[in-house]
Amino acid sequence: xxxxxxxxxxxxxxxxxxxxxxxxxxxxxxxxxxxxxxxxxxxxxxxxxxxxxxxxxxxxxxxxxxxxxxxxxxxxxxxxxxxxxxxxxxxxxxxxxxxxxxxxxxxxxxxxxxxxxxxxxxxxxxxxxxxxxxxxxxxxxxxxxxxxxxxxxxxxxxxxxxxxxxxxxxxxxxxxxxxxxxxxxxxxxxxxxxxxxxxxxxxxxxxxxxxxxxxxxxxxxxxxxxxx
Numbered sequence: 001x002x003x004x005x006x007x008x009x010x011x012x013x014x015x016x017x018x019x020x021x022x023x024x025x026x027x028x029x030x031x032x033x034x035x036x037x038x039x040x041x042x043x044x045x046x047x048x049x050x051x052x053x054x055x056x057x058x059x060x061x062x063x064x065x066x067x068x069x070x071x072x073x074x075x076x077x078x079x080x081x082x083x084x085x086x087x088x089x090x091x092x093x094x095x096x097x098x099x100x101x102x103x104x105x106x107x108x109x110x111x112x113x114x115x116x117x118x119x120x121x122x123x124x125x126x127x128x129x130x131x132x133x134x135x136x137x138x139x140x141x142x143x144x145x146x147x148x149x150x151x152x153x154x155x156x157x158x159x160x161x162x163x164x165x166x167x168x169x170x171x172x173x174x175x176x177x178x179x180x181x182x183x184x185x186x187x188x189x190x191x192x193x194x195x196x197x198x199x200x201x202x203x204x205x206x207x208x209x210x211x212x213x214x215x216x217x218x219x220x221x222x223x224x225x226x227x228x
Contacts (some may be wrong), residue, residue, distance in 0.1 A: 013055065016048040023048075047092065054128075057121060061194045072115035072201055079112055079151045079222075080105040083144050086123035090131070099131045099138040106145040112222045118198045119222075123153060125191040126218050130157035133216075150204075150221040158215040167208050171196040195220075 023041045032038040087103050094101050112119075123142070130140045137158035145152050162170065171192050195218075199206050202222055210216035 013052065016052050016055075020045055020048045020052075047096075054124070059190070061118075061121065061197065072118055074113050074115055076111040077114050077116050077119070079109045079144050079153070082114075082116065082119050082123060083142055083153065085120050086127060087142065089120070089124055090127045093128075094131060094140075097131055097138070099134060099140055101127070102139070102141045104141065104143045104145075109144065109146055109151055112151050114202055114222060115198075119202070122195050122198050122220060123155070125195050126153075126155040126220075129191055130155050130159065130216070130218075133157070134159035137215075147221070150223045153220040153222075154217060156215065156217040161212045161214050161216055162208075162210040163212055167210055170208065 023045050026032065027038065027041055032041065083103060083105055087101060090101070127140065127142065131138070134140065134157050139158055141154075141156045143152075143154040143156070145154070196206060199220055199222075204220060204222040207219045207221070208216060209219075
């Protein structure tokens with residue numbers, strides 16, 4: 001597993017670093033043809049920087065998982081605020097990929113006891129996956145509602161979906177549903193195992209409904225009674 005982890009980190013960091021280096025060299029050498037092109041390159045660098053930051057966040061969380069250190073900072077947070085932060089973060093990437101994201105937050109939701117950054121990371125990982133594995137029908141919905149005394153965060157897509165066998169393995173570290181798709185969109189196979197780790201640390205659950213060719217629905221349930 002250690003060898004897999006090192007190989008994955010190396011592969012996933014190399015691409016954005018190489019891209020950023022090329023863009024920076026172009027800017028430093030004054031080879032941009034116009035101010036507009038210069039701005040486009042700067043925006044590309046900013047996007048690659050965000051991508052690197054997200055990758056590093058996932059790798060650091062994975063490292064904590066391996067050491068079994070759940071260093072989370074629990075506080076009372078509004079579920080809608082978590083959802084809005086995640087949506088704002090993925091907005092630019094969704095636009096670039098042609099994904100349409102809708103959000104529906106129920107009124108009068110109770111606060112939950114949670115680590116703010118970790119719960120946002122849960123939603124980001126789920127939204128990233130929904131975007132990656134959507135092909136023609138790139139419509140994704142994030143819903144936040146209350147059910148059975150729990151606050152639910154639900155991410156639904158119309159993507160490639162999963163078989164029952166794939167669903168049983170989806171939270172395994174380094175497991176990736178569609179290898180051919182993964183080669184195109186990238187990914188380390190850690191996103192969902194990190195989601196499971198964080199949700200477990202909050203005393204919550206995560207359910208999956210999925211059908212091949214028809215998409216997937218991931219539902220995270222947090223009771224709000226978590227103790228550190």
